[in-house]
Amino acid sequence: xxxxxxxxxxxxxxxxxxxxxxxxxxxxxxxxxxxxxxxxxxxxxxxxxxxxxxxxxxxxxxxxxxxxxxxxxxxxxxxxxxxxxxx
Amino acid sequence: xxxxxxxxxxxxxxxxxxxxxxxxxxxxxxxxxxxxxxxxxxxxxxxxxxxxxxxxxxxxxxxxxxxxxxxxxxxxxxxxxxxxxxx
Numbered sequence: 262x263x264x265x266x267x268x269x270x271x272x273x274x275x276x277x278x279x280x281x282x283x284x285x286x287x288x289x290x291x292x293x294x295x296x297x298x299x300x301x302x303x304x305x306x307x308x309x310x311x312x313x314x315x316x317x318x319x320x321x322x323x324x325x326x327x328x329x330x331x332x333x334x335x336x337x338x339x340x341x342x343x344x345x346x347x348x
Numbered sequence: 349x350x351x352x353x354x355x356x357x358x359x360x361x362x363x364x365x366x367x368x369x370x371x372x373x374x375x376x377x378x379x380x381x382x383x384x385x386x387x388x389x390x391x392x393x394x395x396x397x398x399x400x401x402x403x404x405x406x407x408x409x410x411x412x413x414x415x416x417x418x419x420x421x422x423x424x425x426x427x428x429x430x431x432x433x434x435x
Contacts, residue, residue: 265411267354269378270425290407291356292378311424320377320425324352324411332414337398338357338407 263326264303266294270319278321281309350413351390353381357406365408368396 266286270278279288285306286296298306303325310321326332353373357365366375372393373381385393390412397408413419 265352267377267380269380290354290409293354293356293380293409307422307424314425316425318426320423320427322377322380323422323424325420325422326413327419333412335394335410335412336407337394337410338401338403339405340407 262298262300262303263328263332264296264298265324265326266306266321267324268292268319268321270314270321274313274315274319277313278310278319281313282306349385349387349390350415350419351383351385352411352413353393353408354411355379355406355408357401357408361400361402361406364400365397365406368400369393 264286266282268275268278268282269292275292282288282294285298285302286294288294303323307323314321351373353369355362355365355369356379362379369375369381372385372389373383375381390410394410401408
């Protein structure tokens with residue numbers, strides 16, 4: 262499945278959250294990552310992040326898609342991150 | 349159609365970008381908005397943002413979906429923004 266991850270965490274934990282997330286997904290911009298991921302790895306990713314974040318202060322949202330057939334990504338301005346090969 | 353917008357802009361322009369984006373979409377977290385939008389309003393949103401942002405420094409990404417039938421949103425940690433009624 263395809264996942265878009267957006268995080269909003271205390272700056273003390275940004276580097277750790279990014280490091281974990283990059284093991285599974287591509288960094289696209291600021292606090293956004295995306296990529297194709299297996300159900301098992303998606304569970305691992307969430308488990309690893311739950312160990313790191315402060316759940317009363319930090320927020321991580323995952324948008325998951327079974328298909329990317331109907332989706333499109335459009336950018337305005339500069340492209341900051343690496344591009345995944347999904348689109 | 350359904351849109352997820354993520355922006356990474358210079359802090360001087362964050363308030364303006366957020367103000368424009370909120371006319372069309374719901375704020376969900378940090379620099380993320382989402383919502384149902386018409387093709388015409390999506391064009392207007394992009395036009396208004398292009399007028400504001402510095403395209404050599406700022407980045408705005410739109411993920412657009414014709415359907416949300418196969419999508420799911422999952423959060424870990426606190427919920428910071430308003431929820432749209434799509435999920």
